[in-house]
Amino acid sequence: MSRYYYEGDTIVLSQRDEIILEKCLVTESVRLHKHDFIEIAYVDSGEGTHEIAGGEVTPIAKGDLVMFNSGVAHSYRVTAPSRLVIYNCNFDPSVLDSSVSRGDDFIGIVYDYLFEASASRGSDTKPYILLRNAEAAAGIIKEMYAEYSARRNGFSKINAANLIRLLVTVFRLKRGAAESSAGAYKAAIAESAVRYIGEFCADRISCETLAARAFVSTGYFHKVFKEVTGVTPVAYIQSVRLEKAAGMLREGSYSVRDAAEAVGYADLKFFYGIFEKEFGLTPGAYRKKYGEIAGEDE
Numbered sequence: 045m046s047r048y049y050y051e052g053d054t055i056v057l058s059q060r061d062e063i064i065l066e067k068c069l070v071t072e073s074v075r076l077h078k079h080d081f082i083e084i085a086y087v088d089s090g091e092g093t094h095e096i097a098g099g100e101v102t103p104i105a106k107g108d109l110v111m112f113n114s115g116v117a118h119s120y121r122v123t124a125p126s127r128l129v130i131y132n133c134n135f136d137p138s139v140l141d142s143s144v145s146r147g148d149d150f151i152g153i154v155y156d157y158l159f160e161a162s163a164s165r166g167s168d169t170k171p172y173i174l175l176r177n178a179e180a181a182a183g184i185i186k187e188m189y190a191e192y193s194a195r196r197n198g199f200s201k202i203n204a205a206n207l208i209r210l211l212v213t214v215f216r217l218k219r220g221a222a223e224s225s226a227g228a229y230k231a232a233i234a235e236s237a238v239r240y241i242g243e244f245c246a247d248r249i250s251c252e253t254l255a256a257r258a259f260v261s262t263g264y265f266h267k268v269f270k271e272v273t274g275v276t277p278v279a280y281i282q283s284v285r286l287e288k289a290a291g292m293l294r295e296g297s298y299s300v301r302d303a304a305e306a307v308g309y310a311d312l313k314f315f316y317g318i319f320e321k322e323f324g325l326t327p328g329a330y331r332k333k334y335g336e337i338a339g340e341d342e
Contacts, residue, residue, distance in 0.1 A: 048079075053077070054079060063135040070128035070129075074119050086178065093123070095121065108178060109175045111172060184210045293327060295335070300328055
């Protein structure tokens, strides 16, 4: 069975749960193409150029790493008489679902920082990542290729773990080269934490946990979060919880106790105090005034 097939002009993975490793010898131009998966390409030797749709051409050489999101049309050209040797790692992000826990935001940070968040911040960003002197990633991607080629028992699990290593390495390399785009990096950290808090606000969330998810120190995370959002992480978590509780009370079908517990407050007296401070009304009075369905307020 072929590893890929075409849908129009797009290359598609035949099996979404497989991480594919290839060692490619490029001796002539590779035509413009795009795919529906993530591609990491490491240049092991040779010189050439990389081009994306629209005509942007970038020189590439040994030690360079290029990472493409899906849907990016691109091509390679070889600088004669050189030949390019490129290791490719192709995968759908879903292969990592079983390897990364809910509390580990590595995927969110990597993709938001490398692609989505940076791409939304101005025309000077690119739809791909190019890292120079990325030799730190070479050993990992070559190890993955060896595992994939030998296909010994358990190779897919080993490469799922290696892919995390590879992506974290790419993230660290990019972060290290990001002094000129520190704003995007900080925003990615803060925005990812904001999403996590919004989804899991009922859980026990600490500043230490949020910092660990972003691979930064607690002090640095606290500083960055406040710089980007204008409030401390603790204040933001409390605000999100109270807003969600208020929304539940406005629905009218939740009691005060149910709303408090649903957003992580087991201490009802404490909940009453901070809610009244935030909204100027006790939770019961708020529910009575704004609730859509009449009923008990306790």
